Amino acid sequence: MENPSNLLLKLSRSLFADTAEQEKFIHAVTNPQPFNPAILWLQPKPTENPFHVENPVSWQPEFVDRLALESKPGKHSLHQAGHYYCLDFSSIFAASTLLTISQPIELILDMCAAPGGKSVFAWKTLNPELLLCNEVIGKRMGMLTSNLRRCQIQASAAANLDSTIFAEKIPQTANLVIVDAPCTGQSLLPKGDKAPGCFHHVTINSNANRQKRILANSAKIVAPQGYLAYMTCTYSSAENEQVSEWLLSKFPEFQPVTVRHLEKYRSHLTEIPCYRMWSPDKLGAGAFTVLFQNTSEGETNQLPADFLYLARFTL
Template structure:
């Protein structure tokens, strides 16, 4: 006898009905969460690709950066010696989608703060793509700092500055100091279901409201770290509109000095739930478990504040010492 079929729960059916207009999309979405597909392994090259590299690489998407490869399903990149040598970082392709918005920024970016940096994939993407002179990688949860530092060190980002601070402390100590702030916000993690992981309570209203309120608090602090003419990238790995489009609408009302940035290369991924230029990757596209993203630019004029070097010196975590 085969394994018993899984039936969608009422909360999942309700969410699918909110997200999609067609029965086919609803069914495909629920199928991806109930019977997770096997996604192609994805690697972010943090060092030049060796000429002898011979893995089977899948055709790139039009917006996919050259330093990212999707590999054949049979490849196990994490087991290759190049992984331990720091040549690449393994990540879900959804993460590549979420941070690919940075490729649309026309200006040179010299200063970046990744407010929710662990485990480090988006920090490393930014480090490779934009080559900023200063990269601050902040992680509030202390137990997650170790893996963040380990990944930065392994992949060679030794010039990154790692912090373990509440965003409100950063605003107090060094406001308006970054040309780019990344907020890959803590969320209900509904996309983990598409990876075969259990996420109890991820559809519950209490969970959604708690996460949305936390996301708003982080974004409110992030807004105060962005310089004039700077950028703010907001992303999550969940599907609920309460944590995505509705948070973005709240932010734009609360901080009218920011305007959303349309990204024509991602037009096919425009969220159907809003007219704002928000972008989604769905789990039933067979690309990744799912992601939401919106890029914003600050348009008002304000004095750029110097970075509080004393604060950074006193609070940065030494890469070598933290990973011994």
Template structure:
């Protein structure tokens, strides 16, 4: 155990010290993080296919949703199987299932769901499978990630799904009190990704954490305005920093007194020690994925019977539209090369042309006029 601790960065060591009271658990956490081989995968089952029963599956945990299967063989490539292309299931890290499962504690199945930071779409697909909402609006502000999101929603046949690409503040203005459930899978420092092999130990840097806290507060604040009375927000991250997790929720509850954190009974054994309100943590050394944080908060007031109109909603894509597949990278590069070649001036093709070009390019000496001789 001494070797992982010796190789760890000072910031990672400090994080381990702050996260765990037990020295043994600190060592286990560091070992799991520095091993970088977390491969606990799962599948959200979307179609009842007998072939799935032949997949290498692990035993069900007591809190595991019935429509989720754990993969027991880390070398099994679920995304390479033909059933994946047919939309029979969605493949994701099991720790994502952990955080997504907190939405199952909502009092009433939501009719309208907004996934504010959606790509690649795991939590949106989870919400679709769990609730089959009438509207599943998925937003992804980073345009280059939108095609992946659309591809997954279309492949998984998520009826009623739409895709937008806009700043969260747009939704706060346009869709006030419109959604029963808002998923806020917030951008974060991504500390758990190190357990998957990412060597970015800078994820523990204070300036990185502080930058994300500012973003997270702004996003969840905008999520609040989209929430109907009685509705819920699922706040989730894939990081361990209390500043990005419990402290963000603590700030949110203080600035929004009509909100409260909700118990998630099936995750009780994962209750965080960093807050007085119910929040839940998963760590890589627990063997259930790279790690995650989840907290479910709800509006205390009663839900009205009527729904606010959504309007025209000119989405980038809605289920049933044609999916424009991204062009192959090789094709794009070949097109760029051809355009660059076309922009070049024509090159000389014969010796005469080459000599002519050389003479044309050769700098000419300035001609000095000789004084004319006067005749005597």
């Protein structure tokens, strides 16, 4: 197997033409550092915030606080009481495309939901009538349902199904489908976590093919004029921009949505308006995000009542 350092160098060259940018990227990936934690408030903020809060960036929603590096929000009693959800700032960045959706949302389906951060963000932002959270990996269901209960996300349901079943059973029902896709997880490395084989082309191609299958099924579930949000926590363009281009070629009724507040983060690797957070920016370890809209006309299908028997209501 090729040396991981050589694979990282190849990846950096595919992402940046400038040598200095390549070096900055490699340094960030190979020299882990802490990133500021963030919390998403689900209850009104207390009069006196128990944490030191960093100055917000321009696109940061008012219900999110980015905290000082030394903060331990997961250990506070307000966390246990469900007053906020802890997540990293890269996740806030990726989910912030949803802030551009202004139409009423009845049904949200989060296809790859565990542990639940993007689901909670979508619920807080869009106030749907029903949030359906799916997780195909059974052992991750516990953390998902626990977080939905702790945060009192109503009305929500959790399911453990393959995306194919949703495409067959509930086509054109969801006003928003979120696909926070399984990926090589390359952005885990700047945080000091492990992602074995994440730069190898076989691993990248395998993940890209899986992402395309999930996205194809997810596209069939989106109602006319509804939205499909795609995001990853990896750097490879084969899992990000190229997957997005593939989706548009297979489902021409979908069009990318320009997200004005993320314009300075727009990817230089495609003509499609999609957005990246890079680890050298020091806001987060990295993220890719793009929002599509189903431009087709027609009626939204109602969610069949018997379908919910396949899901496990959490609340």
